[in-house]
Each structure stands twice: as C-alpha cells, then as structure tokens.
C-alpha cells in the first residue's frame with residue numbers, strides 16, 4: 338500500500354488535506370477508492386479537481402487495474418471464517434461468516450438477528466482453531482439492542498472471561514442515518530488502535546427506513562444505502578474483517594413495501610451484500626436460516642436454536 342501522505346498528491350494543498358482528513362480520507366488508499374462526488378463533497382472541490390486527485394491516488398496506491406485470477410486467488414487465501422456457534426448455519430455459509438464480505442441477516446422482529454450478532458462478537462475473540470479470528474468487534478447500534486449481559490452469558494458458556502470479552506466490543510450508538518454513515522469513518526480510526534475483525538451494523542436499514550419515507554425519497558435513500566454498504570465493504574477489505582448487518586422485514590404487509598418478507602433496501606442492499614440470510618422463527622424455539630443469495634454457494638436452509646448459552650444447533 339502507498340506510504341505517501343495525502344498532501345503529496347498533486348492538487349491537495351494543506352487546506353484540502355485538512356478537509357479530507359476531517360471527512361475520514363486519511364490515506365492515499367481511501368482517496369483512491371472514493372468516487373469523485375464523495376471527494377468533491379468532502380473537500381469542497383469541483384468534480385474535475387476531485388477526479389484528478391483520485392486518478393493520482395490510484396496510480397500511487399496501485400489500484401484500479403485488472404488482476405489475473407491467480408492474484409485474486411492469492412488474496413482470497415487470507416479470507417477468514419468466523420463461527421456462528423451453529424454448525425449447520427456455518428455449513429450454509431461455506432464454513433462461517435467470511436471476512437472481506439458483507440453478510441446480511443434479514444427477518445422479522447425476534448427472528449434472532451441481534452442474537453447472532455452478539456454470538457459473533459464473542460466468538461471473534463477466539464483463536465482460529467476454535468472458529469474465531471483473534472480479533473475485536475466494532476458495533477454500530479441503531480436500535481439500542483446491544484446487551485452486555487447477553488455477551489456475558491454467551492462468554493461464560495464458552496468458559497471465557499466475560500469482563501475481558503466486553504472490553505473487546507466497541508459500541509457506538511447511531512442517532513440517525515447520517516450519523517450512522519459518519520461512524521464508518523470513526524470505525525476506520527478505531528481499527529488503527531484495535532485489531533478489529535468484526536463490524537456489526539444492527540440495524541443497517543432502520544434509520545433509513547424511518548427517515549426516507551414514500552416514493553419520492555426512495556432514490557436518495559437507495560443511493561445513500563449503496564454508499565454506506567460500499568464503505569462497509571471497504572472496511573472489510575482493508576482490515577480483513579467480517580461484516581454483519583441486519584435488516585428487519587415487517588411481519589404485516591406494508592402499504593408501500595408490499596411483500597412482508599421483502600427486506601428493506603431491495604436490490605441495492607441485495608446486490609452489495611455478499612451473503613443474504615433470511616431468518617424465521619419455527620416451532621419449539623427453533624430458527625430457520627435460508628441462504629437466499631451468495632456468489633458461490635447453493636441456496637439452502639439451516640436450523641439452529643437460540644438458548645441461554647447462545648446460538649446452538
């Protein structure tokens with residue numbers, strides 16, 4: 338990766354550099370993968386100046402060209418897999434929650450999305466031979482549903498020190514969709530200080546749904562969600578981290594969204610999420626997970642349960 342500072346890029350003076358840093362563009366790579374609109378907004382530049390800076394950053398950071406399959410295969414060797422606690426759910430995902438990818442959990446209220454996220458945050462601290470990534474968690478909480486007590490229960494069940502585990506989960510409350518998007522920039526800063534291997538956004542779509550109402554707001558909402566998801570993916574790539582996002586679907590039909598099992602964000606979220614899992618409740622406390630989208634795995638279902646001790650088969 339480029340070691341030059343952003344001031345060394347042609348067209349970036351001290352004032353522009355300050356504005357860029359304020360907006361989270363701390364290094365050449367961050368600029369190289371930005372869109373001209375993003376950069377123009379962040380540094381109050383014209384689109385063509387922004388474009389020139391991005392091109393210079395791409396040359397510097399050596400991105401944007403074609404790669405051969407073997408190079409990609411090599412990079413994919415570093416992909417880690419994080420256990421969910423359920424063997425059957427892991428198998429559905431080809432071995433667990435992948436790093437460098439977004440896994441979206443969608444389903445109605447109470448289907449187990451937040452429970453799985455808690456379990457992942459505990460499991461990520463474990464060594465690789467126990468299904469972990471020896472890392473820590475960043476958790477963006479939009480619905481105030483993160484529960485330290487639940488983490489303690491799950492950690493204790495795995496004979497881990499619950500207080501130690503709690504110290505590895507860095508939680509930020511997002512107050513609205515704009516704040517939620519800004520928190521990704523903060524996340525990049527946090528990841529410089531801690532070995533972050535899991536990023537949870539619970540819920541990713543709640544604020545967007547509440548704030549952008551009706552057909553007239555749909556295009557803007559989709560555009561922002563798209564950008565948000567690309568920021569998340571970039572975080573996953575840069576830090577080789579797993580990204581778990583949740584998306585609630587309504588139990589009862591909605592006048593605007595129609596189909597109750599349709600996740601918010603429609604195909605924007607669908608195309609950017611690498612894996613999509615639809616969760617539903619079944620008899621006897623069972624949960625059914627259905628893989629509805631994946632680049633390389635067949636569709637299928639897994640059954641798991643949510644217990645006091647956490648996610649189990």
Ligand code: ADP
Nearest residue numbers: 445446447448449450451452453643644645646
């Ligand atoms: P959502 O999909 O809305 O995020 P949750 O992940 O919060 O749903 O799931 C809530 C469900 O998880 C509860 O209805 C309950 O069935 C189960 N659950 C939560 N806490 C516990 C616990 N301590 N022991 C057993 N089951 C629990």
Ligand code: MG
Nearest residue numbers: 450451482539
């Ligand atoms: Mg929840």
